[in-house]
Amino acid sequence: MTTEGKVNEDLLKERRKCTFDVEELTHFIDGGEQATKDRREVEEMVIYVKELKDEIPEEYLSHTGKYENAMKKSCVLIDLLKEHALKHSSFDAYRPTNMYRVQSLVPQQMPLLLHMGMFVPTIIGQGSPEQQAEWLPKALSMQIMGTYAQTELGHGTFLRGLETTATYDPATEEFVLHTPTLTAHKWWPGGLGQTANHCIVVAQLYTKGECYGVHPFIVQIRDSETHMPLPGIKVGEIGPKLGFQTANNGFLAFDHFRIPRENMLMKNAQVQKDGTYIKGKSEKLTYGTMMLIRVMIVTDMAYEVSRAATIAVRYSAVRHQSQPKPDQPEPQILDYVTQQHKLFIAIATSHAFRLAGNWLWNTYSQVTRDLDKGKLDHLPELHALSCCLKAVSSFDAGLIVERCRMACGGHGYMMSSNFPVIYGVVAAGITVEGEYTVLLLQTARYLIKAWEQAKEGKVMTPTVSYMVNFNNNRLKWSNTPEGIISGFQSVAAGKTKAAYEALQKYKRAGNDYEDSWNLASVQLTNASEAHCRAIICEVFWKEIQRMSPTQSPGLAKVLQQLAELYLVYWTLEKSGDLLEYSSISSSDLTALRQRYEELLALIRPNAVGLVDGFDIRDQVLNSTLGSYDGRVYERLMEEAMKSPLNQEPVNQSFHKYLKPFMQKSKL
Amino acid sequence: MTTEGKVNEDLLKERRKCTFDVEELTHFIDGGEQATKDRREVEEMVIYVKELKDEIPEEYLSHTGKYENAMKKSCVLIDLLKEHALKHSSFDAYRPTNMYRVQSLVPQQMPLLLHMGMFVPTIIGQGSPEQQAEWLPKALSMQIMGTYAQTELGHGTFLRGLETTATYDPATEEFVLHTPTLTAHKWWPGGLGQTANHCIVVAQLYTKGECYGVHPFIVQIRDSETHMPLPGIKVGEIGPKLGFQTANNGFLAFDHFRIPRENMLMKNAQVQKDGTYIKGKSEKLTYGTMMLIRVMIVTDMAYEVSRAATIAVRYSAVRHQSQPKPDQPEPQILDYVTQQHKLFIAIATSHAFRLAGNWLWNTYSQVTRDLDKGKLDHLPELHALSCCLKAVSSFDAGLIVERCRMACGGHGYMMSSNFPVIYGVVAAGITVEGEYTVLLLQTARYLIKAWEQAKEGKVMTPTVSYMVNFNNNRLKWSNTPEGIISGFQSVAAGKTKAAYEALQKYKRAGNDYEDSWNLASVQLTNASEAHCRAIICEVFWKEIQRMSPTQSPGLAKVLQQLAELYLVYWTLEKSGDLLEYSSISSSDLTALRQRYEELLALIRPNAVGLVDGFDIRDQVLNSTLGSYDGRVYERLMEEAMKSPLNQEPVNQSFHKYLKPFMQKSKL
Known part of the structure; x- marks a missing residue:
């Protein structure tokens, strides 16, 4: 807890009202x-x-x-x-x-982040034991500084489209790396611009005149002593971005640049001295790192949402505005129900994503243990889950961070609120490691297969077994958490069915499968999103129930309220889907609107306690609006006074431009 | 049209496909x-x-x-x-x-923008003839440079809460301006930081011991020759923001700063030499400027959306990605239906907002002409319209600009795409000149009154007359534009009714009116938004029909398609509301989903022509991704090469930090 300075009276009052143990909540979150x-x-x-x-x-x-x-x-x-x-x-x-x-x-953002985040893990994941022995000590002790270069200027999502080539030359036992076109320039890797001196490069492997697809190579790009780019290397940074200003994202091009044969990472596929290509084990195994990163993004989004919620809730407790009753002072804006509507869902969402991320992480760990035993059965399900959860959590996080920012009015627009930086992080999350729509369509492939199985009455994997129930019309609406969850499952099943039928219709009209897929793709992404909502709602609710007996009644109760709020919020948001695919009625919706308003009122006294529980220090929150002591206006002014323009009474532009301009006007 | 360099082949192909006269579209837009x-x-x-x-x-x-x-x-x-x-x-x-x-x-952003945007108009609107004669020549010729200071650090929406005081001193015939607290600091005015030497200050007027509420004063704050802040003035800039980086937004505080009595703008209220306060004419007349600015924001949002659409559509024509069919090249991403789903609504929205803005402008002009004749009848309706249209257009614009940005994948995240700057402008639009939720609640007050009138069978003003129809159950669904429009009117009426009933329920439960209003406020804002959607849909569709006979068939047809797309898109988005409050059925929705997919296909060949029609020059678009010639990758690389970090092969931080760090690691 931060104690510097005096704490704002409103926040003190809020903290006294809290009905649960904040420290217990923090332990639960950690x-x-x-x-x-x-x-x-x-x-x-x-x-x-x-x-x-x-x-x-x-x-x-x-x-x-x-x-x-x-x-x-x-x-x-x-x-x-x-x-x-x-x-x-x-x-x-x-x-x-x-x-x-x-x-x-x-x-x-650290320019060195991808060294530990991608360079080292790729050596571990893709390097042979000998290669690990050679490179890992240098990389882990940071005698060399690396990054991971895959995406190209003209190629992102579609890995097979990469243009950079690595052509084996048996005469010298070297690979020749080359960038044949402008669009083949590596583009985006963090730390590549001016920082890294080594790099994993993903390139099309050519040997004996054949192309064997993309493979990873480890490449030194700058001199260890002088840091000068090596001859044949063109490297630099790609320029400013919406966020990640200091990540030093870079570009890289090769002009027939030679590396030893041993620099191809050969845990799986290999090229022998004479140029013979030896195929690696199942490609599926290399999905691992990608999935791991997607799983991590879900948890990261939970964290970023908790930062935004902390800022907005504390500010809303401190800020007073308007005077609905002439004889009373201006209320805290947190007392406006519209403000509660904007913010409490943010608190709930952070918990929902964190618990969904943890659950996905456990599923991932189980599946990788199975993989080690050679069992690949659950891989497609995990892939489908990680795709849609990454997509939906990052997309929702973007909306929620902006919702929190806008809820802070003009002051939310200040950089010193830290909202713009948080949004920059979250916005990147929507695009990196699998673009939103591309990922939803990956999940849709799985759902369509599942629907075909459900139609045939086959046994389903757990996360799609609801399709059997839907098909048997066994899902009935009720205004209970369980009823809502099965309602969302009805929507997911119903939308999958509708997308499937659209696909069939387009095929019958003479389109081939891929064209039909494209024509139905808006409906397919909707089905994926619905599937993901059903999963998040179910996991959130069940995890809260599961943990409840281990918690003090005060904490258990407020977490229960948050989970219910989440379910009711999404029921009202998705009322159209539910009216179309479940048996919910208009009067159910009216009752849920009332319940939603009740839940906002129930959560209101604990709002500040709930964000305190995220336990994000002022130094980490880095926000004038969100600090623990609530000295909002003091901090806004202190930050403004740091502006270099405020260090001098008159800026030189007055004498250079404005004064001559104004004087000319007098003539 | 821009002709520099060779034009991308894909764009040439797209332009050849276009079925209407692009120049005619440009004239229509202008x-x-x-x-x-x-x-x-x-x-x-x-x-x-x-x-x-x-x-x-x-x-x-x-x-x-x-x-x-x-x-x-x-x-x-x-x-x-x-x-x-x-x-x-x-x-x-x-x-x-x-x-x-x-x-x-x-x-x-020009630091001088508020001089013309607010300083001059306020002198015209609030100054007496003598004051105009004194100040306008200096202001218009820019011998003095002004801005407009109303918002304070602790006070935005609630004008009556402003703390800055202007106390009249009859002894010297001066006003004493004073900033009594930290929260009373003026905060936000553009150009106030280091630029303006004059300022309109809105302050609480005190004379003869009485407070008469907020009034405008004209104040010199910096020396004309030296530009030094005058004694008693504390002025500076508020620091960096999400956008408007160079608007030089500032803060301002007074320490018993004296100005002549004549500096109170006295077109309406006056203070006489002896301190006697004379009340002004109806306050309603001062709504004018505020409404004018809101009307302008609707049109500005249309323009910003057209910029985003232009960038995203042209990039999507140039960008190729993935290979659904192994024997064919990677398609343009504009051929993916999910991409069309993201972008064509952006094109349609720009037209919808522009036409709604023009219609609102005409309504505004009519109402102000009436005002000059002393007729105030239509003022409340215009106020309600300008509030919700400003709120909804800016909010939607924010979502759409981000949708366009995300549709451009990683490259959309680059500053050089110009999306981040456009988003900064639009994001400000949501908050300035009336915050989103506050404005929706303003409109809601009007709707609730209208509903009460409708219940009593009174004659309604045109924009809410649908409530009578709804009340008489005269609105029946059909899958036609007219059917959709009356469906949206049903939703607006139904939501107004539901909010009204919630209000009554809360009142019956013992809450006073303002508490009941607060408790029902989520539903009230939903009613306002629904009202606004009905208005935009109706105006868009009717204006397109009205203009159609004056246009070539090619243009008329594609505008018709855009308007229909807009209606169908929102029907599918708001299916829950329509299922609840209109007689739309699930099979209507299935048919509209198919129609939506058809419309995307119909618009596809004209997509590039439609954004070319916005006629936004490369220099104004300022985007590597959106230029007329489609040299996307060349421009991305050219922009990157401008980075100062790329002007030197090794940055000094290598020698200062990284090399010592890496060498220490070796030990």
Whole structure:
């Protein structure tokens, strides 16, 4: 907890009203008391380090200045983490999830993030034992600094379309990397611009005149001593973006650049000295990393939503506005029901996504254990789940972060609110590691197959077994959480059926399968989204019930309210789908609207306690509007006073431009 | 049209396919051939001026550098406009709408915008003839530079809550301006930070010990010669924001700062020499400027949506991705129906908002003519319309701009796409000049009154007369444009009725009116939004029908398709409301889903022609992805090469931070 300065009276009042133990909620969110302790320990280590504090806010710096500031802080931060890891054998600083969490302790995106996030994991996942022995020590101790280059200027989603070539030359036992076109330039990798000196490059492998598709290669791109790009390498940064300003995303091109044969990562496929290509094990195994990252994104979105909710709820407790009753003072804006409608769903969503992410993580762990035993059965289901959950959680998070920002009026528009930076992170989440629509269509393929099975009465995997029930008309509406969940399952099944029938119709009209798929694709993405909503609602509700007996009654009750709010909110949002595909009635909806208004009122007294429970320190929240002490207006003014323009009474542009201009006007 | 460089083959192909006259569409959008000619003339005058070109993109500059660059360009631009106005007596450079359009010709927000946008209009609207004679010549010739300071750090929506005081001192015949608290600091006015030397200040007027509420005063804040803040004035800028980076939004505080009595703007209320307060005419008359600005925002939103649509559609014609069929090349992403679903509604929405804005403008002009004759009858209806249209158009525009951005994948996330800047403008539109929810609740007050009238069978004003029909159950669904429009009217009436009943229920439960209003406010805002959708749909459809006979068949047809698309899109989006409040059936919806897919296919060949018709020059679009010639990848690379980080092979941070860090790792 932060104690600097006096705490705002309204927040004190709110905290006194709270009916549950905030610390217990924090443990629940972290995953246990010890997890909270560990997290706080790392935070304590980082947040008081002077070198990690910005002298002036990043937004005032030039583009180059921002990058240099981020580089300085990255090196300091990673040093700290290494030290910490030496002292605490249980803390694995190099685990990507830990990297992300620690990254969020400083406002700048680290140019070095992909070194640990992608470079090291790819060596582990794709390198042979000999290659791991050679590269891992250097990479883990950071004698070399790497990134991961796959996407090209003209190619993102479609991996097979990559143009960069790696052609084997048996004469010298080397691969020749080449960028044949403008669109073949590698484009986007974080840290590639001016930072990394090594890189995993994904390229089309050619040997003995044949193309064998894309494979990963490890490539040195800059001189270890001088950092100069090596001859044959063109490298630089791609320029400013909506967010991730200091991630140093880069481009890369090769001009017949040679690397030793041993630099092809050969855990799976191999090229022998004479150029003979040896096929690797199942490609399915390489799905692993991609899925892992998607699973992580779901949890990250939960975290970003909790940041936005914390800012908006605390601000709404501090801000007073309007005077509905002439004899009374201006109320806290948190007392407006429209404001509660905007914000409480944000709190609920953060819990829903975190629990769905954890559940997906457990499913992932189970499936990878099965994989090690050679069982691939659950892979398609997991793939379908990770696609739609990543897509829907990031999309919803984008809407919710903006909803929280707009709920803070003009002040939410200030950079110092930190909403714009949070939105930049979330907005990237919608596109990276599988674009929203592309992922929904991946899930749709699975759903259509499932529907065909359901029609034939086959045994279904658990997450789609509701289709059998729908087909047998066994789902009946009731205004209960269980009723709502099965209602959402009806919608998912009904939309899958409708999309399936649209597909058949287009096929009957003479289109081939892929054209029919395209023509029905809006309906197919809708089915996927509906499937995902049913999953999130079910997991959220069931997990809250499952944990309930282990919790104090106060906490259990408010979590129950949040879960119910989530279900009712989405019922009202998706009333059209439910009226079309379930047996919900107009009077059910009227009753649920009333219940929704009741739930807002029930949650209202605990709103500040609920965001306090997220336990996001001021230094991490980094928001003038959301700090624990509620000194909103003081902080807004303090931040404004940091502006370089406010350090001088008159800016030079007055003498250079404005004064001559105004004087000319007098003539 | 831009002709520089070779035009992309895909775009050439698209343009050959177009079935209507693009130039005719442009005239339709501009409001006639002459209007197009006039607009292009101003553009020609501006876009080739060397001083208005950025040497390097703004994003690379520091905060101070951005401001100075914008100041330089502002002065050049306004000089040009004055010259142009002298030459073309028909062109009124000082008309706020013209200012906005011309402003959009340079990427930077002008710190001088509020001088013409608010300072001058307030002198005209609130100044007495003598005051106008004194101040207008100086303001119009720009010997003084002003802005408009109303909002305070702690007070936005609620005007009566402003804390700044203006206390009359009859001894010296002066007002004493004072900022009693932190929250009383003026906060947000554009150009206030370092730019303006004068300011309209809205403050609580005290005279003879009484408070008479807020009134406007004209105040000099900086020395004319030195530009130093005057003694008793604290002024500066508020810091960086999500958008409007160079608008130089500022704060302002007074320490018992004295101004002559004559500086109170006295067209309406007056304070006499002895301190006697004389009440002004109806307050309703001062609504005018506020309504005018809201009307203008609707049109601005149409324009910003057309920019986003142009970028996304052209990029989608150039971009190829994936390979659904192994024997065929990667298709243009515009051929994916999901992409058409994302983008064609953007094109349609731009037309819908522009036509609704024009219609509102005409209504506004009619009402102000009536006002001049002393007729106030239609003022409440116009107020209700301007509130909900401003709210809904800006909110939808925000979603659509982001939808267009996300439809461009990773490249849409680049600043050089220009989406982030467009979003910054639109996002501000949701909050400024009346916050979204506050405005919807304003409209709701009108709707609830209208519903009470409808229940009593009274004669209704035209825009709510549908309530009578609904009440008489005269609205029957049909899958035709007219059927859809009356369906939306049913929804609006049904939601108003439901909100009214919720209000009654809360009142019966013992709540007073304002508490009941608050408790029902989520439903009330929903009713307002529904009312607004019905209005937009009706105006769009009817205006398209009305214009149709004056157009070539090719253009008339494609506009018809867009209007129908808009109606069907919103029917499918709001299926829940329609199922609840109209007689639409599930099979109607199935048929409309098919019709929607047909309309996407019909519009597809004209997609590029439709955005070409918006006639937004490359220099104004300012987007690597959206230029007329479609050289997307070339421009992305050219922009990246402008990064200062790419001007040197090794950044100094390598030697300062990274190399020592990596070497330490070796030990």
